[in-house]
Amino acid sequence: MHTEKNVFDNIFNTVMDFKGKTKDGLAARKDMTIWCDRPEHSVDLEYQGREVPKAVYQVTEAQKAAILQWLVSLKFPDGYCSNLSRCVDMNKLTTTASMKTHDAHVIMQRLLPIALKEMLPEHVWSCLTEISLLFQSICSSVLDAASLQRLQESVPILMCNLEKIMPPSFFDAMEHLIIHLPYEALTAGPVFYRWMYRFERFLGELKKKVTNKAHVQASICQAYLQQEISTFSSFYFERDVITRRKRPARNDDIGEDLYENVVSIFNYPGRGKGAATQRYILGRELQIAHTYILMNCPEILPFYHEFRASLSAFPENEIDAMVDSDFVNWYKYQINSREIVDPLLVALSWGPCASAKVWRSYVINGYTYHTSAYGQGRPTTNSGLCVPTIGYDNSESNFFGVLHEILELEMPCGLQKLTCVLFRCKWVDPTRGVRKNSKFNMIDVNHSRVYEKNEPFLLAQQAAQIYYAEYPSTRRTQNPWVCACTVRPNKIISQTQHKDVDLDAFQQQFFQPPPIVETINYNIQLSNPIGGRVEVMPETHLPDLTIPSEREIVEMYEAQQNAQYQEEGEWIDGSDTE
Structure with a gap:
């Protein structure tokens, strides 16, 4: 935690060339003149001025202003991080003391590669991005021992690449500690069991209890005892009495017994926020929604395979079109002709009611979603969506889109009421509008390349939340490509609560295999001012570790x-x- 914060400060302050914070300066350039063969960064040893030439690892004043303005304009999902606009002083073009450790954590692991993508040369950006991915990998909630072993072998190469770019004064004890982080994660396990966030938050709560600064300890003890007494007493209140212990969390769905009323894809736990409105879904729109519900019900899967088998003589694109137009009527005819009496199958044949509830905000799976129209003018953005799909040819692809409407449909099923929440989205073409940088695990999305098929709906429980971050640039023409960043939910959902419901869980951020670190092709010759050649230390190999x-x-x-x-x-x- 503190190592990450200090490394981020050194990198960000040096790259942005903040006065009084950077590791670069006249003394650093004189060291480079003596120790390093870098003519483009060297200065006269007798020079006594203040201005030094811009280095390859520094941004210009225009680029600095663009990056800081980009930080001010960024919007994140609810609870993702603090408001970064309060951490930037645009008048002085620098950061303020309001930037906390968690803000540095978010920028270091998520935003730094995006911010410097178009600002620095490729070899400098790739080296800094590898450091960002290093921290992102060891901070994952699930670690892979073999990948950590490879990462441990790659860290010395990564640090050598950084030494070829940064001045000698850049490196202190914090940069040296990076070497030991993969070994520490390999030995001690996931970092969230060990870092100091929870302890510092608890210390912050204790500081809030101080009302008499002349007697700090006694003030904390008195407030803590009152809190313990009130918490103990709340266990004896009636159930309808709302206390701090019983108060639902901000991103809570319904309650503890989440999946007791789940029937297939219906009655999935979730709740709308605010007041709902009513509207009617008619004609083609209702048919598309009905078809999508049938296609996602596991009980309808045998009928779906039977329908596609009956159309095997047609081309694949015609089969897809016939599924969209004829499958609903064919399924209803099969239910009536076979005299099937299963209440769920019969209810699915009739489809949802035309009257639907419309929500502006909805909470499900620990995510808070807003429609794009409702999110306009708000400091947060909660309308980004991503859903992994598998095509008929077993090809995997991710669909990225923006949430435009939240519909809650009702389907009568005897005495039981079945509800289903659908997201109406505007999708990006997964082939033309999405590109992936496999080395650095970065996905770019172009919203101008819209998916042409009329498939706007998505089950709310299938969605994973993301946010889109633009690339800062000094060009006049805006780059249409934006970076898609994943988001973890604000509520941890236990796998034991799912019972027999087979659903994909997006709440864990699994270990991403680090990129293969290669020595950068940056011709740097080291010179020894004492004389002779610079000897390279022999490689040392650590013994195999068994956990x-x-x-x-x-x-x-x-x-x-x-x-x-x-x-x-x-x-x-x-x-x-x-």
């Missing part, structure tokens, strides 16, 4: 305890000896 399992750890602990009991003259079972 003991939980059972092995318990066995080692029991063996240690038994040995301690024997030394103290006690039996292994804990009984005293006579």
Whole structure:
């Protein structure tokens, strides 16, 4: 946590050339003149001025203003990070003390590669992006030991590449600690069990309890005792009494028993925010919604395969068109002709009611979604969507889009009411409008290249939230490509709550394999002012690391305890000896 913050400060302040914060200066350039063979960065050793030539790792004043203005204009999903516009001083073109450690965490891992994409040369940007991905990889909630081992072998090469770019004064103890981070993650496990965010938040809560600065400890103790007493008393209140303990979280869906009423894809836990309005879905729009519901019900899958098999003589594109236009009527005819009495299958044949509820905001799976119109003028953006799909030819692709409308449809099923929430989206063409940088795991989206097929609907529980970040640039023409960034939900959903419901979980940010770090082709010759050649230290290889399992750890602990009991003259079972 603190290593990441300090490394970010060194990189960002040096690249942005903030006065009084940068690691670059006249003394650093004189060191480069003495130690490094970099004529473009060298200065006269007798020079006593203040201005030094711009380095390859620094941005110009116009680029600096563009990056800071970009930080001010960025919008993030609800609860993603703080308002970065309060961390920037556009008058002085610098950052303020309002930038906290978590802000540096977000910028370092998510925004730094986007901000410097069009501002720095390729070899400088790629090196800084690899450092960003290094922190992103070791901060994942799920780690892969083999990938961490490869990352540990690549970190020295990464630091050598950084040494070929930055001045010698840039490197301090913080940059040296990067070497040990993969080994630490490999030995100690995921970082969120060890970093200091939760402890510093708790210390912040204790500071808020101080009302008498003359007696700080007593003030904290008194406020803490009052909180404990009120919390204990709240357990004896009636259920309808709302207390701090019972108050639903901001991104809570419904309650604890989330999946008791789930029937197929219906009655999925979620709640709308604000007041809902009513509107009617008629004609072609209702047929498209009905077809989409049928296509996503696992109970309808045998009928769907049967319908496609009956059309095997037609080309694939014609089959898709016939599914969109004729599958609903064919399925209804099959239910009536076969005299099927299953209530769910019969209700699906009749389809949803034409009257639908329309929400401006909806909470589901720990995400808070807003329509694009409702998000206009708000400081946050919650309308970005992504859904992974598998085509008929087993090809995988991601659909990226923007949420335009939230519809809650009702489907009568005997005495039971089935509800289904659909998102109406504007999709980007997955072939022409999406490009991926496989090396750095970056996905760009072009919203001007719209998906041509009329398939606007998406089940709310299938969506994963993303946000789109533009690339800052000093060009007059705006770049139509924006970077799509994933978002973790604000509520952790336990897999045990899903029971028999087979749904994709997007709440975990799994380990992304780091890119293969290669030595950059940047011709830097090191010179020794004392004389002679610069010797390279031989490579050292760490021994293979094996992480003991939980059972092995318990066995080692029991063996240690038994040995301690024997030394103290006690039996292994804990009984005293006579």
